Amino acid sequence: MYWAEMRLSFQRTLQYRVATAFSLLGFIIEPIVYLVVWKTIAEAQGGSIAGYSADDFVAYYIAWTLVRAMNIALTPYVWDGRIQRGRMNDHLTKPFHLFHRDLASFAAWKPFWIMWWIPLAVVLVAVFQPTVRPSVIQFLAFFIAVWTGFILRFVILYLLGLIAFWTTRASALFEIVVTAELLLSGRLVPLDLMPGWVQTLAAWLPFQWTFQGPIEIVIGRTDLTGTLAVFGWQVVWTAGLGALLAFVWSRAIRRYSAVGA
Amino acid sequence: MEPGDPTVFGGRRVRALRLTVTHWRVSAMNELQYRVNFFVQIVHSALALVTGFVAIWLVFRHADDLAGWGQAELLVVMGIHVGIGGVIRTFIEPNMRRLMTDVEEGTYDYVIVKPVDSQILTSIREVKVWNVVDVVLGAAVTVYGVGRLTATTSAVDALAFGVVLIAGIVMIYCVWIMITSSSFRVVRSEEILNLFEGFYQTGRWPVSVYPLWLRGTLTFLVPLAFAITVPAEALSDRLTGGTVAIALGFSVILLFITRAVWMINLRHYSGASA
Numbered sequence: 077m078y079w080a081e082m083r084l085s086f087q088r089t090l091q092y093r094v095a096t097a098f099s100l101l102g103f104i105i106e107p108i109v110y111l112v113v114w115k116t117i118a119e120a121q122g123g124s125i126a127g128y129s130a131d132d133f134v135a136y137y138i139a140w141t142l143v144r145a146m147n148i149a150l151t152p153y154v155w156d157g158r159i160q161r162g163r164m165n166d167h168l169t170k171p172f173h174l175f176h177r178d179l180a181s182f183a184a185w186k187p188f189w190i191m192w193w194i195p196l197a198v199v200l201v202a203v204f205q206p207t208v209r210p211s212v213i214q215f216l217a218f219f220i221a222v223w224t225g226f227i228l229r230f231v232i233l234y235l236l237g238l239i240a241f242w243t244t245r246a247s248a249l250f251e252i253v254v255t256a257e258l259l260l261s262g263r264l265v266p267l268d269l270m271p272g273w274v275q276t277l278a279a280w281l282p283f284q285w286t287f288q289g290p291i292e293i294v295i296g297r298t299d300l301t302g303t304l305a306v307f308g309w310q311v312v313w314t315a316g317l318g319a320l321l322a323f324v325w326s327r328a329i330r331r332y333s334a335v336g337a
Numbered sequence: 338m339e340p341g342d343p344t345v346f347g348g349r350r351v352r353a354l355r356l357t358v359t360h361w362r363v364s365a366m367n368e369l370q371y372r373v374n375f376f377v378q379i380v381h382s383a384l385a386l387v388t389g390f391v392a393i394w395l396v397f398r399h400a401d402d403l404a405g406w407g408q409a410e411l412l413v414v415m416g417i418h419v420g421i422g423g424v425i426r427t428f429i430e431p432n433m434r435r436l437m438t439d440v441e442e443g444t445y446d447y448v449i450v451k452p453v454d455s456q457i458l459t460s461i462r463e464v465k466v467w468n469v470v471d472v473v474l475g476a477a478v479t480v481y482g483v484g485r486l487t488a489t490t491s492a493v494d495a496l497a498f499g500v501v502l503i504a505g506i507v508m509i510y511c512v513w514i515m516i517t518s519s520s521f522r523v524v525r526s527e528e529i530l531n532l533f534e535g536f537y538q539t540g541r542w543p544v545s546v547y548p549l550w551l552r553g554t555l556t557f558l559v560p561l562a563f564a565i566t567v568p569a570e571a572l573s574d575r576l577t578g579g580t581v582a583i584a585l586g587f588s589v590i591l592l593f594i595t596r597a598v599w600m601i602n603l604r605h606y607s608g609a610s611a
Contacts (some may be wrong), residue, residue, distance in 0.1 A: 098528040102535030
């Protein structure tokens with residue numbers, strides 16, 4: 077089932093090559109801005125800040141690009157449309173659970189993104205010349221961690237999206253969560269640059285395991301225990317939120333049929 | 338109407354102005370019906386502002402300046418960035434979106450048959466009035482930043498700021514309309530708008546932070562340097578007369594190029610539909 081859904085989605089993306097190139101270009105700007113700003117500051121401050129050298133920042137934001145591409149998931153905004161247009165009926169009559177079909181169709185994009193990412197990473201490495209050299213093991217662990225991180229983020233956003241079954245005004249809440257994620261996942265800056273209380277707050281939330289966690293593995297800022305901790309937290313959060321999702325889903329569906337009847 | 342028509346600076350300009358005002362009023366009244374959008378816009382703008390403040394605050398937790406720019410100066414840059422972003426999303430982007438959907442669906446014919454200059458009509462049809470929130474917030478942040486500057490902003494600086502700001506907005510408009518009117522044959526509209534949005538994010542920081550190749554792109558290809566950094570320089574008393582002259586000159590040149598590109602594209606359009 078996953079395979080069929082993936083093949084379909086893959087063929088769809090192949091049709092729009094120029095479009096993909098454009099979105100890649102737009103996408104790459106965000107990390108370049110962060111990279112340049114923090115590299116400049118680190119250099120001006122005698123080479124490093126909060127334990128990050130100018131070089132670490134370069135490596136961080138290059139790894140960032142793969143993580144970001146990988147953790148694109150179903151946006152919570154689609155649920156409004158799905159519910160309003162009555163598309164849920166169609167979705168629900170299919171023999172496989174909608175969650176798995178959504179997950180598969182997003183997963184199918186990923187190999188394609190990775191293919192596009194490789195030349196991009198080569199260019200970034202050539203331009204910014206990071207000195208960090210990840211080992212094969214580190215790279216493999218990173219590669220697995222971005223996939224597991226993707227699944228965790230997918231569950232988070234799916235759970236968030238289900239709120240649309242209860243209210244039509246959820247978009248403000250979505251935006252708040254997205255902003256919190258930007259600040260508390262390591263997407264804007266590595267959390268080490270944040271004050272202690274923010275780091276404590278982030279430790280209670282799942283976001284950093286989808287972003288900074290995988291990055292730290294590949295840029296060599298974690299030892300074996302740290303790497304295992306990333307996977308451990310990913311599993312714990314995915315399992316916990318997954319269970320919650322199953323529960324909320326059953327409630328949401330009951331509510332939906334109540335509205336439709 | 339021919340470009341060489343002697344009434345160009347008489348009748349036509351006044352008519353265009355009145356037409357603009359009418360279009361904006363209708364468009365704004367339409368949009369004002371949807372009060373919820375205002376609330377959504379406020380949340381959106383507030384969160385973006387918070388993120389911006391956090392970024393600047395983080396920078397100055399770890400450094401005293403960024404490539405020679407102090408905290409107050411960066412606030413000015415951020416204020417202008419937010420404000421011009423609001424101008425783009427209120428006046429420019431909605432029209433470009435409309436242009437692209439019209440071309441894709443073939444309804445652009447209705448614009449061409451109207452007895453008004455098509456470029457003017459294309460540029461004034463839509464106003465997303467709630468985005469003015471960003472213009473207001475941007476102005477507030479700018480004023481706050483100026484208040485905290487150590488260098489005093491003289492009347493001349495303020496005047497120079499007004500001049501380069503307008504020149505900058507004109508340049509951004511030129512680049513947007515040139516690219517949207519040329520590239521719809523290659524890509525879907527959504528991608529172009531995303532690309533603009535992506536590039537616009539770079540304007541949050543002064544262009545002197547960026548490496549040379551990117552700085553060149555941001556100055557002349559996507560003239561964010563002229564639209565954001567240069568006005569910020571005016572307010573923080575770093576601007577030279579030379580830069581003002583370049584900004585003005587470049588905006589005039591761009592206007593002419595844009596007009597030429599528009600005419601070429603227009604011919605292409607009628608050719609394609611025939």
